[in-house]
Amino acid sequence: MDRKRWAVAPATLVVAACTWLATVGNLALWSELHALGALNGPADWLLAAALAAISGALLVALSSLFAWRGVLKPWLVFLLVAAGIGLHYMLAYHVVIDSTMMVNVAQTDPREVGGLVGWDLLFTLAWSALLPAWLVARAPLGPWPGWRRQAVRNALLAGAALAACAAFLLAQFQPLAGTMRNHKQLRYLLNPLNSLYALAELGTRPLRNPIGPMEPLGRDAQVAGTREKPPMLVLVLGETARSGNFSVNGYARETTPQVAREDIASWRNAWSCGTSTAASLPCMFSHLGRTAFDARRADSENLLDVLQHAGLAVLWVDNQAGCKGLCKRIPNVATTFEKDPVLCAGGECLDAIMLQGLEARVKALPAERRARGVVLVLHQMGSHGPAYSKRSPPEYKRWLPECTSINLQDCGRQDVVNAYDNTIAYTDHVLASTIRWLKAQPAYETAMVYVSDHGESLGENNLYLHGMPYSIAPDVQKRVPWITWLSPAFQARTGITTECLRKRAGEPVSHDHYFHSVLGLMQVQTSAYDGARDAYAPCRAAP
Template identity: 40%
Template sequence: MTVKFAPRLSAPLFTLAASAFLVLAYNYSFWQRFLFATGGFSLGNLPLLGATFVLLVLVFNACLSLVNYRHLIKPVVIVLLVATSAAAYFMNQYGTQIDKAMIQNVVETDAREAGELLSLKLVLTVALLGVLPALLVARTTLTFAPRRRHLLTNAGVVVGSLLLAAAILLLFFKSYAPALREHRELRFLLTPTNYIQATNSYLKQKWTKPQVVAPLGRDALKGVTWAGHPQRTVTLLVVGETARAMNFSLNKYERNTNPRLAQQAGLINFSNVSSCGTATAVSVPCVFSALGRENYSDGKAQGQEGLLDVLKHAGFDVLWRDNNSGCKGVCARVEYEDWSEPVANDPLCNSEECYDEKLLERLPELIRAAKNDLVIVLHQKGSHGPAYWKRYPKQFRQFGPVCETNELEKCSQAAITAAYDNTILYTDYFLDKVIKLLRQSSDEDGVDTAMLYFSDHGESLGEKNMYLHGAPYIISPPEQRRVPFMLWFSDRYAERFKIDRRCVAASASQPFSHDNVFHSVLGMLDVSTAVYNPKLDIFNACTHG
């Protein structure tokens, strides 16, 4: 006769055991950071560490006791175990912290990007730390007291757990206060509370999204510099992906990652620019809104028109060409083209995706055939990780050895950085090609042309054991916030809009941010509207006449 293993526990003991397991099994990143925040491991620190463990178990136990009912508690714990094992993997693997922006980034990514994060180690981690404990929970027999006594027991456990937790908090408050004040990242590292709170915030934001989009800049008109100039204009806004400024040799990086752009006459490179967020889902809507980082929220941005709408009101034809995971709502009311789907036997694509050069396909013909002034946004795949080696054709593999796995712990930091630097080298080639295309359109078709390039956010490549991006902005490292930003104008474009190149170049080392983009684009195109703020226009002090 086969004896099947089926543990038997009382319901209150089960929630206590589950709470202890959650605190111990999935919070390596939290404990590592907590040790650092409280002075490291020592005999004198043991009472604080032990008290913190008990405090967390008590708080988790109080929360689980609120749902400790027959037919409910086991499904809740099973979902927690599987979800928390996956969250713990990404936190331990990439040094990520989980907040609302990270959840938004996860929800709004596409299948190809999500697939790059899958690995055997992830599957094994979820299987061992998620599925196996979940199966044990499923097989566990729980005993419940009669309904009334069970309700009273649950209430007593909740109140008792919270009172004991409060007592511990007060007893060690002198140690907790500076640690929590100086290390706010701890709340983004404690799981499962981090992703539960972040998901709740994200869903609340989505559910309260206004149905009506408020108009913005409906008064927009082309200014006086447009008079007497029959030539059409084409302005390309190139939105980079995951490019960090410090890996551009234009910004004094030791590797020559910008050999072509360094030779481009008239290119103006800004070396001190900060992003609005640390993830695409935040930065892209933010940079095209009039809100600025301090006032930005997804709900506000989705609830009013943005830069591309204002340009349409002023009479421009606007087109968004995408080689990424979409425009995050920014291009909802303008023409949109998706160039990310791979095409068989196309040298600009591989079996999984297309290289950024695909964005330039048939673009000269489009510019030549246009009857109106154009603003075209090119949204790159850029340097999106962790599969950096997939972002560029083989001939751009100039730095090495290269990390060719999404399990970054298997690679040295040097190999990860080499693969990343090759993506910047390819972006250098891509932007150089954009400028040559615009120069040719100017020379051959008489079109006044310009390019503005900026990245959405940066990237961590192992500094302080952090990888990728998406860290909460308040504690994010400069690697994730400092972004490249550069400008190029054809001669006639600069003359037409009376832009003094030397004046603009003289300000290139000043601190700017994504907040400047909205108003600078309106300024460079001489668009008059009440929503324009000259104080945030990079060109305002450098136009004359």
Template identity: 40%
Template sequence: MSQQSPATPARWRFTISRNSLTLAVALWMLLTMNGTFWRVVWDGVGGWSNDNKWFLASLPLFVLCWLFGLLSLLSWGRATKAILGLLLVVSAAASYFMYSYGIVIDSSMLENIAQTDPAEATELLSWRMAGWFLLFAGLPILLISRVRLLQRGWKRELRGKLGGIALALLCIGAIAATSYQSYSSLVRNHREIRLMLVPSNVVAAAHSYLKHQFAAPLKLEVVGADAYRLLPGGKPKVMVVVVGETARAANFSLNGYARETNPELAARGVINFEQASSCGTATAVSVPCMFQNVGRDGYKDSMANSREGLFDVLQRAGVGVLWRDNNSGCKGACVREPYEDVSHIEVDAMCDPGECHDEVLLNGLQAYLDSLNHDAVIVLHMKGSHGPAYYKRYPAAFEKFTPVCKSNQLDRCQQAEIVNAYDNTLLYTDHVLAKTIDLLQHNSQRLDTGMLYLSDHGESLGENGIYLHGLPYAMAPSEQTHIPMLMWMSSGLEKRQGIAASCLEAKGKQPVSQDNLFHSVLGLMDVHTEAYHADLDLFRSCRPPTDGKYAKHLLQQEQTKY
């Protein structure tokens, strides 16, 4: 009889097959990591009021067979324990964020995670999160480490693996056949449940994300190759596009919100667009999308890096561009343009340890304006109202609404505290936008200036148990898609463009979206191209008619002089 090695004491050790271990892990995930999934399913089937009791009883067995089959396909041979351990960690993370913030897991959410900078990621860490991982991943991993797997020949092991998968599929098929109508109705009426079942949602999202990441590089598609404009006359024209972060229209007092979150903008004579919508519900989608000319319906994630956008067209027509960033990058929208990261320049009056407040975007901007002798478009990308640590997004002087939630565990705070902190971020955004307008107004003797502000997407603050943003657009609440958008123009720019203020005020009552940005900026900068569509230009109908062909003829005449 062989003796037990002292390095591997028999205590706590037990021997089981790989199929048994996989089934145990699947059962653990079923019982501990899918509370969100079961809540939605239970509500979807009507709970105990559902007359098909067999259907209700079969649901846990159906899901268990599904999870067992999935885990069996993913874990093979000697790597079984390591793979199951990794899946437990990933599943614990997914279940934590789904439970805590009401999100769902899809490829867009994984892209958001991949593009999150370290500072944003650390804001999500908490002792509660650590405890969650220890309980739901650490404990089962510890038990797995004490398991000794049966050692069998590879042929027998393969037969056992395939037999287990076949049995799971047979179980799924038999259950579905006996209650087909009930299962098909559940899936058809609640498509979101596929994004809630851990870990199959993570596996599907990872497959979609990696497929996109490792796809063959696409040839850069040129947009607006024919772009031109008349040789500019008069003062240089400067348009500042401020891209907000996570601001929702519902909490802007300019849109009728009861609290005064826009006191300074209200005194600046801005044109407010009350019914503006976003292209997506996450920065990684909305930012590149808004600077394309394909619109939300035509946008694909691959276009961020494979298709030219607004800044390429502007530069081709001779307009200078600059992107200044206090966020986590332009998500592919500015890869061929001058770029300045101002998020870590350490200006004492504007920065706290680890991050700078959005006023830093204006630091040094006057010097840049002084250097301009040509038309230019400047983008200021704000940190805005990025959560969950809203209380970090504004200086102490702007903590007007109290008490505030000073935790990243939003479901542990009172909703009123979350809203208070969030509204303070908007109050500070109002201040930064007002300062931007004042800076442009100060330069209006030498420059014709304007500012267009729009947020990338909105935010959920606990309504219906949902926090943050990033839900698939089709199921996202209006809080995540209805965004603030506003415009300010100097009197010089307004006169030069011939824009009727009364017409713009009427536009402010009409539905608009990020789809309008590309065409509106080209129109204001007098850029002519086939990529421009006048019907999407917010200001075109408020300006005198122009003849693009005649303008091109004048340009050709000017060029023949040289």
């Protein structure tokens, strides 16, 4: 074949690749518009065409910056592959892509990657990205001019693309504005512009909102009063647990029978700080609350630091993807890759592994700190999806059939719910086992607080998993369980009774209360404590 005869101009290759991206790459956008009833007539089709044209024109303008010898093809291949990956997950789980989702991707551990990568991804990549990427790589380009002439051509291409973008925007401004205003999720489906914007937003965030040096917090902390026995508080951090799927919160299925037999109180109106672990954990361990945390100009020490400043023994035990930097200044241990033949038989460890050898781990903490009190943090794998079936052992699979596919849309919705509810039944076992373990610690006055980091979508409105932008996320991704167990001795110590907490079960609480509530339970006195945000304070008996 005469490659010179069939050679294409760089601008032609750019326009062809960006047209593919703006049309085929945006199948998730067209699917969402169809689901919203916005593709039902000529006016709607014009709107969709304008969206495709605007998306394509912006991609052409951006790609003109990379239209140079040795750079153009790798750039276009990158765009195609990024769009193919984004397309798969937006179609498979109806997630959207923003900066928070990009942080989740960056912090995903190998076990979670294994639960998200399958043949469906490879198939989608093959037809949506790899085939056009191969054509781009093989396309013969004509001779490149000198850099000055190429710079002029690139500028003309960018100018023409931006002019076309402006023309389509003006022609369809009213319907576009109304659609985007009423359906904010659409802006996060423009592929791959959504991924590029999210990466740019993350990359420029330090310039727009610089985070200063770590600020000290609670250096004046001390434990109030003395008793014969020190307190021991276990903070169980749930993962992806929906409040509405706990039978102690009114769910029709008996998902939490073991915990229900204990003397517990459960808030039914508890709300998360974010819709992902990366967003929620740093926020809930901060003293600031969600709004102030998002607007902060400097990071500060967190709840664990303040507890340690008070002289308490603190330990983080992790069976998940890490502590998001919260535990780097305190003792911590990971159980992720333990070799227990029963609890770790499936290639990952079930959450009960965190209780194995826990007493020995406590005894290894400094004795002078243990004498003041102990705070243990157990970070669960919990109900992390989409591989829900891996999060519960056979004896806790009470509802069958359950979905075993990582592509949740391959399963009937009830099978997805079955698999998820089985994870809650296993979490119920882990929590009850933790309470039994605490009851067997005669040297301490014990308590447990269980709070999840965020919730989960299980197919409602064809939406799965979590991580939606907080402003448009459904309540099931933000409403979380908050369960408290206080031993009789701990109730006597603090003056907080379970009976009082039960009477307040319907009152709203949130992660904004978490920092101050834990300090209050441990009777830590510090200027960082805000009694108005201590969720347990209304039940604390007057001294």
